[in-house]
Amino acid sequence: MTEIAVVETVASLRAAVAGWHAAGEKVALVPTMGALHSGHIALVKEGQKHARRTVVSIFVNPTQFAPHEDFKKYPRTFDTDRAMLEEAGTDAIFFPPVEAMYPPGYATRVLLLGPAAAGLEDRFRPTHFEGVATVCCKLFTQSRADYAVFGEKDYQQLKVVTRMADDLDLGIEIVPLATIREADGLAMSSRNRYLSIEERERAPVLHRAMQALATRIRNRDDLFRAVSEAQSEIVSAGFELDYLEARHAESLAPVTSLADGPIRLLLAARLGGTRLIDNIAV
Known part of the structure; x- marks a missing residue:
């Protein structure tokens, strides 16, 4: 197995991508904040279906965290992440320091x-998507990749990034990948590690409730x-519910019936100290 290249500067990243492009090879970018799990590796494998070369960025982006959120305690597991990416055949890791992404001034x-501005995640995290869009815009232009792969678990984020890339003519195709789930239906997430044993056993209630709701709407x-x-x-199952809503699958606008579809169910709920999000199509 070839040791994966780790680059920390934009110049080094662009040089690597330029070399691949010169050889006629397409490049896929998988933006992450690290703490990787098999869901992230599925994103890498999806990128490999579209492009000869894959780059995974690992950057815990401070601008998408509000002051009360978990930026400092967000898990940093670079050595483990690197080993997983080497095993998956990733070509390079872009691992920039904060000062490379947000220099003085x-x-x-x-x-x-x-x-x-759909009144979903943005209602509870009003500065979040601004930070996500800004860092993704930078990553897209820094890497000059042909594709960027995003999971559907963060569905509103997927729609935000897709809209931004189109609106700003960034020249990159956003590739969605269906949510990767545990055997019991829980959406894979780096934050699942914060769940206690009892909370982990209860967490699949969310997916089951959404499945039942989707069936009712289809009927x-x-x-x-x-x-x-x-x-x-x-709520009766012990969750603190931020939202569970039926929205138009593309615009995320509110819907009143199945006739307004296609419909996506989107959910965010807290279990103990862990905030879980999920979504499914109707």
Whole structure:
């Protein structure tokens, strides 16, 4: 197994990508914050279906964390991450320090509307998507990759980044990948490691409740009643519910019935000290 290249500067990243492009090879970027799991590796494998070369960025982006959130305690597991990426056949890791991404005097951010202002994650994390879009815009232009692969688990994020790349003519194709789940349905996430044993056993309730709700909507039950009863079920199971909503799958606008579709169910809930998000298609 060839040792993976680790680059820490934009110049080094661009030189590597330029060499691949000169050889006629396409490049896929997988943006991450590290603490990798098999869901991330699935993103790498998806990138390898589209491009001869894959680059994974590992950067815990401070601008997408609010002051009260877990930036400092976000897991940093670079050695383990590198071993996983080598095993997966990744060509390079882009591992920049904060000062390379946000040097002294940095003063530019991406202003967002559309799916970033849908009243979902943005209602609870009002500065989050601005930070995500800004760092993704930088990563896209820094890498000059042909593709960028994002999971559907962070569905609103996927729609925000796709809209931004199109609107700003960034010349990169956003490739979505269906949510990777544990055997019991829980969406894979780096934050799942924060769950206690008892909480981990309870967490799949969220996916089951959404599946049941999707079935009711497909069967043309009253949408508002079905959503309300699913919300009550989740709260009764011990979760603190931020939202469970039925939205248009592309615009994320509110819907009133199946006729307004395609519909996506989106959810965020807290279990103990861990915030879980998920979504499914109806």
